[in-house]
Amino acid sequence: MIHFENITLNVPGQTLLKETGLRIAPGDKVVIRGPSGSGKSSLLKAVAGARPILGKISVGGIALTAESIAEIRRRIAFIGQEPILGAETVREALLLPFTYKAHRGKQPDDQTIFQTLEKLHLKPGILQNEAKRISGGEKQRIVIARALLLNKTLFIADEITSALDPESKQAVITQLLHSEFTVLSVSHDPDWIKASTRIIDIINSKLQEAEV
Numbered sequence: 001m002i003h004f005e006n007i008t009l010n011v012p013g014q015t016l017l018k019e020t021g022l023r024i025a026p027g028d029k030v031v032i033r034g035p036s037g038s039g040k041s042s043l044l045k046a047v048a049g050a051r052p053i054l055g056k057i058s059v060g061g062i063a064l065t066a067e068s069i070a071e072i073r074r075r076i077a078f079i080g081q082e083p084i085l086g087a088e089t090v091r092e093a094l095l096l097p098f099t100y101k102a103h104r105g106k107q108p109d110d111q112t113i114f115q116t117l118e119k120l121h122l123k124p125g126i127l128q129n130e131a132k133r134i135s136g137g138e139k140q141r142i143v144i145a146r147a148l149l150l151n152k153t154l155f156i157a158d159e160i161t162s163a164l165d166p167e168s169k170q171a172v173i174t175q176l177l178h179s180e181f182t183v184l185s186v187s188h189d190p191d192w193i194k195a196s197t198r199i200i201d202i203i204n205s206k207l208q209e210a211e212v
């Protein structure tokens with residue numbers, strides 16, 4: 001589902017990561033661990049074409065290039081540490097993709113929206129809130145809700161449980177990790193790591209698979 005081949009991640013004056021290969025298969029739940037500044041977030045961003053990286057990345061058989069970035073982003077649900085919802089209210093943010101040509105006419109009804117929010121331990125009242133005023137953990141769950149409503153199956157998630165209360169965290173773990181989805185994540189949360197199927201540590205600028 002995601003392949004990395006001969007990748008090198010540089011910051012000025014330093015190589016953070018140099019790796020010959022990593023293959024993530026459909027349905028894998030991969031969590032990346034490593035010290036602060038080791039390049040975990042950068043690696044996730046590189047998959048979405050949002051961080052320069054040397055080497056080859058492919059997603060669903062499509063090689064990441066300047067031309068294919070838009071198509072790859074359409075396939076991925078990227079949940080960053082501080083999502084920008086890009087709309088005035090939470091409802092507008094949630095339904096934003098359904099105003100685009102690719103999803104027009106497929107807007108979910110209110111019942112489906114409420115059920116999706118409930119799965120993520122969010123109350124329907126949040127829809128009326130100003131998008132920029134909800135908490136970071138709520139923003140991340142709205143991005144997940146949007147991806148579920150769009151039937152996305154490939155999730156890239158950067159520390160998405162660190163700000164959550166236990167019930168919300170369990171809801172997110174159930175939706176993303178007890179699922180058929182493919183998930184590439186960064187986390188230090190023991191519950192998230194336990195529910196993942198593969199653990200990869202960044203050690204001395206290399207990716208090293210750990211025992212699960």
Ligand SMILES: Nc1ncnc2c1ncn2[C@@H]1O[C@H](COP(=O)(O)OP(=O)(O)OP(=O)(O)O)[C@@H](O)[C@H]1O
Nearest residue numbers: 011012016034035036037038039040041042043051
């Ligand atoms: N767009 C960028 N351009 C240049 N350097 C960057 C960029 N983004 C991040 N960096 C640098 O790359 C390094 C790795 O950052 P990254 O956020 O990937 O680390 P991380 O392992 O996710 O850290 P943390 O656990 O603290 O979030 C840091 O030194 C950071 O300053």
